[in-house]
Amino acid sequence: MLSEVVGHSGGDANTRQPFFKTRGVVLIPDDLTWADWPERAKAAGLTTIGLHHGASPNLVVKFVQSEIGQKFLEQCRKLNLHVEYELHAIKELLPRELFALDPTLFRMNEKGERVADSNLCVHSEIALEIAAEHAVGLAKILRPTTDRYFFWGDDGRPWCRCPKCAGLSDSDQALILENHLLKTLHALNPKAQLAHLAYSNTLPPPKQIKPAHGVFLEFAPLEMRHRRLEAKFVDPPNRRFLDALDANLEVFERDSAQALEYWLDVSMQSDWKKPAKKLVLDQTVLAADLDIYGARGIRHVTTFAVFIDADYVKRFGEPSELATYGNKLLTR
Numbered sequence: 001m002l003s004e005v006v007g008h009s010g011g012d013a014n015t016r017q018p019f020f021k022t023r024g025v026v027l028i029p030d031d032l033t034w035a036d037w038p039e040r041a042k043a044a045g046l047t048t049i050g051l052h053h054g055a056s057p058n059l060v061v062k063f064v065q066s067e068i069g070q071k072f073l074e075q076c077r078k079l080n081l082h083v084e085y086e087l088h089a090i091k092e093l094l095p096r097e098l099f100a101l102d103p104t105l106f107r108m109n110e111k112g113e114r115v116a117d118s119n120l121c122v123h124s125e126i127a128l129e130i131a132a133e134h135a136v137g138l139a140k141i142l143r144p145t146t147d148r149y150f151f152w153g154d155d156g157r158p159w160c161r162c163p164k165c166a167g168l169s170d171s172d173q174a175l176i177l178e179n180h181l182l183k184t185l186h187a188l189n190p191k192a193q194l195a196h197l198a199y200s201n202t203l204p205p206p207k208q209i210k211p212a213h214g215v216f217l218e219f220a221p222l223e224m225r226h227r228r229l230e231a232k233f234v235d236p237p238n239r240r241f242l243d244a245l246d247a248n249l250e251v252f253e254r255d256s257a258q259a260l261e262y263w264l265d266v267s268m269q270s271d272w273k274k275p276a277k278k279l280v281l282d283q284t285v286l287a288a289d290l291d292i293y294g295a296r297g298i299r300h301v302t303t304f305a306v307f308i309d310a311d312y313v314k315r316f317g318e319p320s321e322l323a324t325y326g327n328k329l330l331t332r
Contacts, residue, residue: 019294022146022258023329024048024302025322026086029063033310038075040318044326048082048146050302054155057087061141076145085142086150086195086260092138093131093151094120102126107160118157122176123164131177132184139188147191150218151181156200171198171206179212186214193256198248203241205248217252219245219298220260226268232285233292242292249296258300259293264325266307276307281321283328290332301329 023046031037041049053059063069076083099106099116105127106116120127135151159165159173168176178194185192196202196211199220221241224231233242249257262268263286270277293301308319 018045018330019332020290020299020301020329022048022082022300022302023326024050024082024084025264025305026050026052026260026302027308028053028306029060029069031306031309032063032068032072034308034313035310036318037308038072038079038081040322041326042079042081044323045330046081046326048084048302049076050084050086050150051142052086052304052306054088057085057089057092057138057142060085060087061138064142082145084144084146084148084150087138087142087152088155089135089138089151090119090131090154093134094127095134098130105130107158108162108165109158110161112161118154119159119173120177121160121162121165122168122173123160123162128177128180132181135181136184136188139185139192147189148193148195148216149181149185150195150197151178152195152197152199153177153202158201168208169204169206171196171202171204172209174202175206175209175211175215178215179209182212182214195258196252197260198244199260203244205244205251211252215252216256216258217248218258218260219248221245222262222268225262225265232288234288245296249298254297255299257298258302259289259298261289261301261303263289263303264308264319264321265304266312268304268306270307274307274311275315276312278316279308279319279321281324283324286325286328287332290328294332 025041025046027049051060073083094105096116103114105120105124106114107119107121109115139149153174159170165173175196178196182194193214193216195218196215197218197220199222224238224241231238263281266276266279269280
C-alpha cells in the first residue's frame with residue numbers, strides 16, 4: 001500500500017488528504033456525448049478532466065466555444081472539477097503553410113532537407129517567437145483552471161537534424177521550445193506551468209538543457225501499455241520505462257511531476273478504431289503502478305479514458321472501472 005511506503009499527513013482516516021493531488025481523466029470532445037461525465041468523475045473522487053484531440057487542438061477550441069462546450073465547463077465549475085487541455089500543438093503553433101515563405105523555420109531531416117512534416121527548428125529564433133505567439137493565442141481561449149498548460153510536440157515525431165540541432169536529443173530540443181513558451185506564457189499568466197512530455201522519442205531525459213522553473217515532467221509510457229495490456233514496470237522488458245522515469249526525475253521536480261497513463265483508455269485497447277471494445281482494467285497493475293509513482297513522490301496522476309462516450313455507455317453500460325480507478329487513487 002502506498003500509505004505504508006510514503007505515509008500520509010496527520011489526522012484520522014476521515015480527515016487525511018489523499019496522497020494524489022491530481023486524480024484525472026483525459027477525454028476528447030466526442031466523449032462528452034455522454035453528458036454525465038462531470039458528475040461521474042466527481043462521484044469517483046476525481047479532481048480533473050483534461051481535454052485532448054489527436055488531430056488538432058483547434059477541434060478542442062471549437063468545442064469549448066460551442067454551446068455544449070460551455071455547458072460542460074459550467075458543469076465542471078459547479079462541481080469544483082478542474083479542466084485542463086492536453087494537446088499535440090506544434091502544427092498550430094507553427095502553421096505548416098509558413099514553409100513556403102521560410103523553410104528554415106522547420107526541421108531538417110536526416111537527408112539534410114528542410115521539411116514541414118513535424119515540429120520545428122529550435123535554433124530558429126523566428127520559429128520560436130511564432131510558436132510562442134500562437135501559444136498565447138491558444139492559452140487565451142483554452143484556460144486551464146490549474147494554471148498547468150500542455151503544448152506538446154507532434155505525436156511521436158522527430159525533431160530537427162540541422163547542424164546546429166544535431167547534437168541535441170529530441171528531449172533537449174523539446175525542452176528548448178518549452179522553456180521559451182513558458183517565458184512568454186508568464187506574461188499572460190504569472191502562475192503558468194508547462195508540461196515536458198516524456199513519451200516515445202522524448203522518453204529519455206534531456207541531458208544538455210535544464211528546465212526553467214515551472215516546466216514540469218509529464219511521463220507517458222504508451223509503448224509499454226500498448227504492447228501488453230497487463231504490463232508492469234517491474235517486468236524485465238519494461239525496466240527501461242522505469243529507468244527512464246527515474247532518470248527524468250533527476251532532471252525535473254518530483255512534486256510537480258505528472259503521470260499520464262492509459263489504464264482507462266478504451267481507444268488504445270481498441271487500436272484507436274471504432275466500434276470500441278469493452279474496457280479491461282487490470283486492478284493489480286493499477287495498484288502496483290500507483291505504488292511505484294507514489295514511492296517516487298509523484299502526486300499528479302491522470303489517464304486517458306477516450307472512447308467512453310454515449311455510444312459506449314449504450315452498448316456496455318456505465319463504466320464501473322471509473323469508480324474503481326477513483327477509489328484506488330483515493331486509498332493508495
